[in-house]
Amino acid sequence: MHKDFKLGKEDINILKGINLDIEQGEMVALLGPSGSGKSTFLNVLGGLVPPTSGDIMIRDYRISEMTENELCLFRREHLGFIFQSYNLISTMTAMENVALALTFAGVKKEIRKERAIEALEVVGLVDRMGHKPSELSGGQQQRVSIARALVNHPEIILADEPTGNLDSKTSADIMEMIYRLNREENQTFVIVTHDPDTTKYCTKVIHMRDGLIESEVNQ
Amino acid sequence: MKFRTILTIIGVVIGTSSIIVMVSIGNGAQKSITDELSGIGSVTTLQVYQDLSSMGMTSMGGGKTDDKAILNDDAIKDLKKIDGVVAVTPVVNLNGGEIEVDREQYGVSLMGVDYAVLEDMRYVTTSGKKPGANDENSVILGKDVLTSITYTGASTQLTESEVKPEDLIGQNITMTIKRTNANGEEEMKTQKLKVTGVLEATGGNEDYSIIADYNLVTELNEWQTGRKANVKKQGYTQALVTVEDSSVVNAVTTEVEAMQFTVFSMQQILDSMGSVFQMLQILLGGIGGVALLVACIGIVNTMTMSIYERTKEIGIMKVIGASISDIRNMFIAESTMIGLIGGLVGIVISLVLSVLINLVAGFFIGGEGGVTISFITPGLVIFALVFSALVGLLSGVRPAIKAANLSSLDAIRSE
Numbered sequence: 001m002h003k004d005f006k007l008g009k010e011d012i013n014i015l016k017g018i019n020l021d022i023e024q025g026e027m028v029a030l031l032g033p034s035g036s037g038k039s040t041f042l043n044v045l046g047g048l049v050p051p052t053s054g055d056i057m058i059r060d061y062r063i064s065e066m067t068e069n070e071l072c073l074f075r076r077e078h079l080g081f082i083f084q085s086y087n088l089i090s091t092m093t094a095m096e097n098v099a100l101a102l103t104f105a106g107v108k109k110e111i112r113k114e115r116a117i118e119a120l121e122v123v124g125l126v127d128r129m130g131h132k133p134s135e136l137s138g139g140q141q142q143r144v145s146i147a148r149a150l151v152n153h154p155e156i157i158l159a160d161e162p163t164g165n166l167d168s169k170t171s172a173d174i175m176e177m178i179y180r181l182n183r184e185e186n187q188t189f190v191i192v193t194h195d196p197d198t199t200k201y202c203t204k205v206i207h208m209r210d211g212l213i214e215s216e217v218n219q
Numbered sequence: 220m221k222f223r224t225i226l227t228i229i230g231v232v233i234g235t236s237s238i239i240v241m242v243s244i245g246n247g248a249q250k251s252i253t254d255e256l257s258g259i260g261s262v263t264t265l266q267v268y269q270d271l272s273s274m275g276m277t278s279m280g281g282g283k284t285d286d287k288a289i290l291n292d293d294a295i296k297d298l299k300k301i302d303g304v305v306a307v308t309p310v311v312n313l314n315g316g317e318i319e320v321d322r323e324q325y326g327v328s329l330m331g332v333d334y335a336v337l338e339d340m341r342y343v344t345t346s347g348k349k350p351g352a353n354d355e356n357s358v359i360l361g362k363d364v365l366t367s368i369t370y371t372g373a374s375t376q377l378t379e380s381e382v383k384p385e386d387l388i389g390q391n392i393t394m395t396i397k398r399t400n401a402n403g404e405e406e407m408k409t410q411k412l413k414v415t416g417v418l419e420a421t422g423g424n425e426d427y428s429i430i431a432d433y434n435l436v437t438e439l440n441e442w443q444t445g446r447k448a449n450v451k452k453q454g455y456t457q458a459l460v461t462v463e464d465s466s467v468v469n470a471v472t473t474e475v476e477a478m479q480f481t482v483f484s485m486q487q488i489l490d491s492m493g494s495v496f497q498m499l500q501i502l503l504g505g506i507g508g509v510a511l512l513v514a515c516i517g518i519v520n521t522m523t524m525s526i527y528e529r530t531k532e533i534g535i536m537k538v539i540g541a542s543i544s545d546i547r548n549m550f551i552a553e554s555t556m557i558g559l560i561g562g563l564v565g566i567v568i569s570l571v572l573s574v575l576i577n578l579v580a581g582f583f584i585g586g587e588g589g590v591t592i593s594f595i596t597p598g599l600v601i602f603a604l605v606f607s608a609l610v611g612l613l614s615g616v617r618p619a620i621k622a623a624n625l626s627s628l629d630a631i632r633s634e
């Protein structure tokens with residue numbers, strides 16, 4: 001799979017031929033120096049940007065050929081995203097942020113609340129469900145965003161440096177939680193990280209450099 | 220709610236309420252004048268005249284009777300046969316009469332109608348009753364018959380007499396008419412008239428006349444002019460045609476015109492006034508429309524700003540599964556709400572303004588029972604509400620489409 005970005009009139013080749021298979025329930029760590037294309041790869045994988053050439057298949061779905069609306073329906077049901085900067089909506093409470101993902105899926109209001117609370121329970125934040133993001137610590141905000149990614153029970157969760165803004169103690173807690181979810185719910189995780197310590201529970205560790213896979217290690 | 224949004228809503232409120240108040244003033248002017256004009260009877264009464272050109276021809280041709288339509292008794296019978304016509308009476312006028320009431324002299328004119336059909340005509344007496352078919356010397360007084368009009372310089376003044384016409388009911392009054400005989404001497408004739416009632420205002424000539432039996436008026440006319448009128452050849456100058464109701468006025472008018480008579484009706488005046496008022500309303504509504512257009516630009520601006528500020532939010536929503544139409548509908552709903560809330564508040568404000576305008580106008584103009592300058596119909600309220608919501612909706616479409624088509628990734632990266 002290739003990905004180019006237009007820079008002025010020139011096309012610069014960012015992903016220069018990535019070929020990768022991931023099995024259901026795997027825990028994949030994506031490492032590499034800054035600018036090597038990790039985020040770009042993750043975004044193409046999640047259908048947020050289209051690849052320039054090549055195919056992405058998730059089960060029987062050909063992501064690379066879906067229209068924007070098809071992608072949106074697909075994301076709703078099969079994908080969850082976790083970002084380095086949490087990306088919560090600042091005007092909404094923790095509970096509302098989590099429930100929002102269900103709104104677009106057309107879930108009824110009472111059920112939305114019930115399931116949002118369930119998801120917050122999983123990340124241990126029920127007591128903070130009425131708080132706005134600005135009233136929560138970084139680790140707590142990230143846990144809200146994990147709850148939001150979980151609430152639809154997607155098969156795949158894509159996380160781009162989920163602990164990048166957190167101190168090492170909190171980072172360890174968040175990673176613990178992610179591993180637990182992976183074990184308990186058999187969800188597939190692809191996690192971009194630059195901390196080699198966090199890869200010990202992963203089933204696959206991929207090193208990227210200059211838009212190519214440098215090494216792929218199965219553990 | 221953001222201050223900016225409140226300002227935008229105020230814009231819509233100003234736009235909506237100016238449209239409503241402007242149109243309501245057009246409505247009110249139309250309503251008060253129409254009410255004034257459509258006194259009972261006048262709308263269903265047609266005034267029929269001999270075709271003016273044919274009258275001229277006849278007199279010049281020395282009583283020559285060609286095929287020009289003549290408003291004689293035969294014509295009256297024909298008029299009576301038209302569908303929807305209830306009563307027809309010739310009208311004979313007598314001017315230059317004088318009556319003395321309470322030692323005051325009043326100049327009067329008599330309007331002679333056929334007492335046999337008086338019952339069928341839509342004349343309504345406010346007090347007293349109508350004379351019967353054989354009460355040849357009985358009369359009804361017009362409402363303003365004792366009101367004298369004095370011209371002082373440029374202005375006209377109506378002076379109401381101390382004596383009300385109603386005070387004369389049941390009394391005999393004496394009317395004097397004069398003529399100059401062949402020798403140049405002035406002769407006088409007096410006629411006793413018994414007042415049986417006072418006519419409700421019609422807005423027409425009747426208000427300033429004494430309604431009398433046409434046989435009596437014809438007799439007095441003959442004395443005054445010294446010759447017998449040849450009705451069969453020259454016809455009456457005027458006839459009144461009373462029709463069933465206002466819906467047949469236009470049809471009857473057409474038929475009477477086909478008989479080559481000239482017709483005047485209040486309906487025609489109302490129709491032509493209607494178009495004048497329509498223009499007034501369009502003009503006034505247009506002023507309000509400009510205000511709403513400005514409000515419309517305000518909504519577009521607010522929505523665009525709001526989308527700009529919430530770009531990241533839109534990106535997040537798209538990433539977690541909002542479709543293009545979810546985002547679009549969300550923003551269109553928001554701008555429609557701005558329009559709707561603005562419209563609702565605007566309606567409330569215009570209802571209050573309307574009451575105030577009428578109060579203030581009543582204070583300056585006076586008159587019992589209040590004055591209607593501004594008149595808000597339920598239709599106007601519904602129109603304003605739908606219109607303001609529509610303005611909000613349409614103003615939101617472009618910004619909403621813009622928001623929906625943002626790239627989720629670019630949006631989520633923006634700060």
Ligand SMILES: Nc1ncnc2c1ncn2[C@@H]1O[C@H](COP(=O)(O)OP(=O)(O)O)[C@@H](O)[C@H]1O
Nearest residue numbers: 005006007014033034035036037038039040041
């Ligand atoms: N939208 C974009 N337009 C142009 N260049 C981009 C865009 N996004 C990323 N890049 C470039 O692609 C390269 C890879 O970026 P990224 O995938 O974010 O790397 P990583 O996440 O590994 O640090 C970088 O050189 C970056 O400048």
Ligand SMILES: [Mg+2]
Nearest residue numbers: 038039040160
């Ligand atoms: Mg990155």
